[in-house]
Amino acid sequence: xxxxxxxxxxxxxxxxxxxxxxxxxxxxxxxxxxxxxxxxxxxxxxxxxxxxxxxxxxxxxxxxxxxxxxxxxxxxxxxxxxxxxxxxxxxxxxxxxxxxxxxxxxxxxxxxxxxxxxxxxxxxxxxxxxxxxxxxxxxxxxxxxxxxxxxxxxxxxxxxxxxxxxxxxxxxxxxxxxxxxxxxxxxxxxxxxxxxxxxxxxxxxxxxxxxxxxxxxxxxxxxxxxxxxxxxxxxxxxxxxxxxxxxxxxxxxxxxxxxxxxxxxxxxxxxxxxxxxxxxxxxxxxxxxxx
Amino acid sequence: xxxxxxxxxxxxxxxxxxxxxxxxxxxxxxxxxxxxxxxxxxxxxxxxxxxxxxxxxxxxxxxxxxxxxxxxxxxxxxxxxxxxxxxxxxxxxxxxxxxxxxxxxxxxxxxxxxxxxxxxxxxxxxxxxxxxxxxxxxxxxxxxxxxxxxxxxxxxxxxxxxxxxxxxxxxxxxxxxxxxxxxxxxxxxxxxxxxxxxxxxxxxxxxxxxxxxxxxxxxxxxxxxxxxxxxxxxxxxxxxxxxxxxxxxxxxxxxxxxxxxxxxxxxxxxxxxxxx
Numbered sequence: 001x002x003x004x005x006x007x008x009x010x011x012x013x014x015x016x017x018x019x020x021x022x023x024x025x026x027x028x029x030x031x032x033x034x035x036x037x038x039x040x041x042x043x044x045x046x047x048x049x050x051x052x053x054x055x056x057x058x059x060x061x062x063x064x065x066x067x068x069x070x071x072x073x074x075x076x077x078x079x080x081x082x083x084x085x086x087x088x089x090x091x092x093x094x095x096x097x098x099x100x101x102x103x104x105x106x107x108x109x110x111x112x113x114x115x116x117x118x119x120x121x122x123x124x125x126x127x128x129x130x131x132x133x134x135x136x137x138x139x140x141x142x143x144x145x146x147x148x149x150x151x152x153x154x155x156x157x158x159x160x161x162x163x164x165x166x167x168x169x170x171x172x173x174x175x176x177x178x179x180x181x182x183x184x185x186x187x188x189x190x191x192x193x194x195x196x197x198x199x200x201x202x203x204x205x206x207x208x209x210x211x212x213x214x215x216x217x218x219x220x221x222x223x224x225x226x227x228x229x230x231x232x233x234x235x236x237x238x239x240x241x242x243x244x245x246x247x248x249x250x251x252x253x254x255x256x257x258x259x260x261x262x263x264x265x266x267x268x269x270x271x272x273x274x275x276x277x278x279x280x281x282x283x284x285x286x287x288x289x290x291x
Numbered sequence: 292x293x294x295x296x297x298x299x300x301x302x303x304x305x306x307x308x309x310x311x312x313x314x315x316x317x318x319x320x321x322x323x324x325x326x327x328x329x330x331x332x333x334x335x336x337x338x339x340x341x342x343x344x345x346x347x348x349x350x351x352x353x354x355x356x357x358x359x360x361x362x363x364x365x366x367x368x369x370x371x372x373x374x375x376x377x378x379x380x381x382x383x384x385x386x387x388x389x390x391x392x393x394x395x396x397x398x399x400x401x402x403x404x405x406x407x408x409x410x411x412x413x414x415x416x417x418x419x420x421x422x423x424x425x426x427x428x429x430x431x432x433x434x435x436x437x438x439x440x441x442x443x444x445x446x447x448x449x450x451x452x453x454x455x456x457x458x459x460x461x462x463x464x465x466x467x468x469x470x471x472x473x474x475x476x477x478x479x480x481x482x483x484x485x486x487x488x489x490x491x492x493x494x495x496x497x498x499x500x501x502x503x504x505x506x507x508x509x510x511x512x513x514x515x516x517x518x519x520x521x522x523x524x525x526x527x528x529x530x531x532x533x534x535x536x537x538x539x540x541x542x543x544x545x546x547x548x549x550x551x552x553x554x555x556x557x558x559x560x561x562x563x564x565x566x567x
Contacts, residue, residue, distance in 0.1 A: 136544050136547050136548050136551075137540070137543075137544050137547070138502065138503065138505075138506030138543065138544075138547060139506075140506055140509060140510065141506055141509065141540055141543050141544065144509070144524060144525075144528060144536075144540070145536065145537075145540045147528065148527075148528040148531070148533065148536045149533075152528075221395070225397055228397055229397065229399060229510050232399050232510065232513075232514075233509075233510060233513055233525055234525075234529075235525075235528065245397075245399075248399070248400060248403065252403055252514075255403070255406065255407050255411060256411055259407055262400075262403050262404070262407065263404075265400075266396070266397065266400035266403070266404070269396075269397050269400065270392070270395050270396050270397070270400070273394075273395040273396075273397070274391070274392075274395040277391075277394060277395055278391075
């Protein structure tokens with residue numbers, strides 16, 4: 001036990017490697033832009049928890065359909081509600097859905113992937129063919145099917161998107177595990193009789209970590225996109241609670257009267273998705289030892 | 292379906308009609324057995340067999356998928372080859388930036404924006420209609436062009452990047468240098484040597500993109516109010532017409548699997564190094 005821990009600290013002590021990673025990050029403009037976009041989005045979300053410029057739920061019929069101004073940067077909707085405040089609150093939904101449903105796919109994907117990768121051929125076959133079956137359903141279709149049975153709300157949408165993405169994680173984990181399994185250090189660990197939890201923790205997880213981080217980041221992007229699509233169809237978050245997709249659905253009726261209502265929520269979605277995509281691409285490049 | 296205060300007689304009649312009195316496992320068995328013989332059951336709201344309902348709304352969805360896939364193939368190859376030829380010049384950078392935006396912009400938002408500009412402001416395209424192909428090619432294309440474009444935007448962007456990067460990768464290979472030193476014309480090198488070798492991964496990605504375009508029609512048809520499978524699915528969910536929901540879900544999943552199989556097959560035909 002001492003030995004493996006010592007080896008790990010040595011790896012971390014080698015500041016040369018750490019410095020190289022930092023240099024890579026500094027030079028990767030996409031990653032930096034993605035990080036700044038995400039940081040500003042998180043800042044906006046955190047602010048919205050404490051304070052919004054206007055009450056996002058308060059209706060004011062006199063102030064309906066106001067075009068963007070200093071007082072209402074994104075304009076107001078048919079009930080005179082401030083769209084900027086509603087978009088701010090909507091970012092809570094987006095980030096929360098992203099977090100929960102990515103956790104679902106990450107958790108179950110990791111579990112099933114490890115199980116398939118470390119078990120006998122039969123268990124592996126059964127799990128992976130089940131995953132293939134699930135993968136045949138496009139995520140949005142699977143979500144709609146599940147929602148049609150369980151009812152449409154944000155909780156079911158989140159769970160459905162999370163489940164639909166389990167196969168992607170499971171496959172990644174399983175393939176990485178299979179690759180590591182035949183390496184000398186993993187064979188040695190098995191021969192020495194290292195316990196399974198310890199093998200997973202110190203031998204397998206470190207090598208899965210890089211691809212998994214990349215996948216998690218891009219999964220956030222995909223999840224936010226799917227949730228906004230479902231909410232746009234009216235199958236995600238329900239009124240009066242705002243979500244970006246829902247805002248787009250509600251505003252489409254007033255497309256000729258108040259086009260700005262259809263512009264800003266879309267920009268918010270693109271902002272969030274761009275942040276996670278750039279971050280994911282950047283992480284992939286940074287984790288790649290060839291670059 | 293009948294409301295909370297429905298008559299108990301009406302209720303029991305409906306239960307009988309929908310065969311809800313048998314135990315769940317038996318009904319599931321019936322459903323699977325019917326499915327095996329190609330029977331998806333009857334729609335509750337349309338009072339017609341589900342298969343018929345699906346077949347009736349199939350043409351718009353297939354049209355959008357086909358036109359979207361064709362747009363994807365043509366535009367991404369064209370732009371990707373152009374970006375490859377002008378590698379590291381402003382055109383290449385502009386396309387890379389554009390494709391990044393194309394990936395992150397939700398297709399339904401793109402649809403709304405296109406709808407606003409081209410249908411409501413410029414009135415170039417009609418809204419909420421579908422004209423079958425037999426009414427003429429151009430009137431058919433006019434009704435589905437915008438939906439096809441917005442649904443395939445992500446696919447175009449992803450494919451274009453793939454075409455560009457795999458062309459660049461193959462251009463570094465030894466056989467390209469050999470061809471150059473032999474004096475093979477530039478055009479022939481690009482199309483005959485580089486493109487042909489890069490085609491494998493491009494075909495695989497294209498297959499995946501066709502399935503994602505098919506899935507994307509679910510949302511996009513609702514943006515443009517086009518009476519296809521996606522619109523049918525959403526209405527069925529709202530009206531709790533579960534047989535239709537099951538039918539559509541199974542149909543799209545089956546199509547996805549079929550597309551994947553065909554893709555693998557085409558990949559094998561194009562590249563003798565790959566076997567099934």
